[in-house]
Amino acid sequence: MKTELDIVIVGGGPIGIACGLEAKKNGLTYVILEKGPIVNSLFHYPSNMQFFSSSEKLEIDEIPFISKEAKPKRDEALEYYRRIVTSNKLNIKLFEKVENVQKNEGTFTVVSEKNTYISKQVVIATGFYDLPNLLNVPGEDLEKVVHYYDNPHYYSGQKVAVIGASNSAIDAALECWRKGADVSLIIRGSEVGQRVKYWVRPDIVNRIEEGSIKAYYNTTVKSITENSISLNTENDVVEIENDFVLALTGYKPNFNFLEKLGVNISNDAKKLPEYNPDTMETNIDGLYLAGVICGGMETHKWFIENSRIHAKMIVSDIISNTVTS
Structure with a gap:
């Protein structure tokens, strides 16, 4: 019709x-x-x-x-x-x-x-x-990798790598950490994004400075496996244990x-x-x-x-x- x-x-x-x-x-x-x-x-x-x-x-x-x-x-x-x-x-x-x-x-x-x-x-x-803006790295198609984040409860007690420096990534990192996840934040640039909500940015900066959330600056993802994620840092390739990847890169x-x-x-x-x-x-x-x-x-x-x-x-x-x- x-x-x-x-x-x-x-x-x-x-x-x-x-x-x-x-x-x-x-x-x-x-x-x-x-x-x-x-x-x-x-x-x-x-x-x-x-x-x-x-x-x-x-x-x-x-x-x-x-x-x-x-x-x-x-x-x-x-x-x-x-x-x-x-x-x-x-x-x-x-x-x-x-x-x-x-x-x-x-x-x-x-x-x-x-x-x-x-x-x-x-x-x-x-x-x-x-x-989503894809990472285009080996392992991105694994079930543990998601480009959309919903609720932090799912990640409680897990080792979670959050990729990104904007609002969606920062919100996810803070929420997951507060629900008991071990959070690593992977940031391509040298700092948390300047457009992050003004009442949230000081929170994530403080959590990073106190060591509650581990931040890797000037870092990109090299590859992802079932149990780890490899990172290209400024000085070396770093591999960390990992259960889930939240690739919130826009x-x-x-x-x-x-x-x-x-x-x-x-x-x-x-x-x-x-x-x-x-x-x-x-x-x-x-x-x-x-x-x-x-x-x-x-x-x-x-x-x-x-x-x-x-x-x-x-x-x-x-x-x-x-x-x-």
Whole structure:
């Protein structure tokens, strides 16, 4: 069955939901396609995760977000965005992964696992959390190695190597240590990341200085085995006993998907997609980007707080083009 719409929104995260709200308010026909549950990426965040932003900065469409603390937890965000979807009766299709998008004679054909949609415009709001930055070392495919962290209880009493220096890695290192894990922190650079949450960074620095968590700076992973992990340090190769590896080295957008759509992407390390910053429209007419995906590999550049405005920008441009055409 084919469904004809004004807009197909690929991605049901906070920004995709914001786009759906804006489309509905302006009388446009739309559908949000999400490959998992509502706000799939947030659902897969660590269970104890606390946002850097305060609750009012995570609000969309001026709908109040009330949280117990100034900075909400993951479960509070799930409740907030879920209630927005259900209360506003948004047209969202869950567990419906988009497999292909093609443009022909001014319209887009969007093929999902369950349906085919014909649309005048497409908004890509898929974020970046689906594809981890791999270590590309021997042993990375072992079951003990994970790129997503959930709950520290699982690692209690175990020797855990946490790889990374940003928020996800530091949170995991501290939580696992507090639940009784023997934690080693593997950091490629010379210090804990400067963008680590300001109330967390002093905590990890103190734990390292007192010796509770062993940090290996200027170090990369050489290989991983069932019982150990080998590290390339500044001076030598060091092998330490290990039960689990949390490779929390960041994530990246699905560039292959964007390139398949015809979106131009810069050739440098930033891999920035081409779009008009005033309208969010890409080099493909009628194809828009929204949210963190706009930043390419600079995944710290865009987040809910500063990209929720994309929804109004996109819908405004679509309406403007409709009026003038």
